[in-house]
Amino acid sequence: MGTTKTEIFDKNQNQIALIAKAFAHPARVAILQQIFKANACICGDLVDEIGLAQPTISQHLKELKNLGLIQGTIEGTSVCYCINKEVWQDAKQLFNAFLNQENTDEKQCCS
Amino acid sequence: MGTTKTEIFDKNQNQIALIAKAFAHPARVAILQQIFKANACICGDLVDEIGLAQPTISQHLKELKNLGLIQGTIEGTSVCYCINKEVWQDAKQLFNAFLNQENTDEKQCCS
DNA sequence: TTTATTAATCGTAATATTGCAATAAACTAA
DNA sequence: TTAGTTTATTGCAATATTACGATTAATAAA
Structure with a gap:
């Protein structure tokens, strides 16, 4: 109990949920926006921009990195993060398809 | 501790995170897809379609309802759920703007 | 009224997430 | 080497989420 039953859902549903989970925290949204900007x-810099402690930011970055949405390269003592364009594109398409689904049918019961 | 610090983020960031949280579970993705379909x-029917217990589905429906993404109307002993088109449209625009952000700059440090 | 049917709520267990202090690791510069 | 800088990791406390059995509430049908 307490664990999501991923096995009863299809790949698409799990993938949407996984990416959505990455977007489901304002700090990670802010991090992604900042990297884009x-x-x-x-x-x-993210630690200064966003008002969270360094370990917290590091943890959020790790989650985004694990998903592949961003990648980091070491530059001396600091680490440079950027968006992984391919993965971002995939995420975009995934959400586009999900958000643009339409019901062709006309009948509507609750209105 | 353990609570998201929503107050340090802007409205847009919090809103994206809130909607994303609704999409961050495959059961809720499946429910929304089924309602669309x-x-x-x-x-x-959702209880039969999706392999989760009735209280679990009911709980997921409640979350989607609280966000306004769906609405339910009582029909006899059963409840009929449908997508709230306006709220869905808002969510779509919110995510479109977020997912389509581009970096106009050309320089790229990590590659 | 009594009996089904359907959905919501309550209570609870298991697990996940969030946040940070303390610390470690890795590199730079002196 | 030593000291400083930057990021990752560890460990832990607080809270949130997921799931479901048991129960309740509300309506329908007998």
């Missing part, structure tokens, strides 16, 4: 290459 | 009006 600065065009890659922020590092400890 | 059947064009509203499923109820206990």
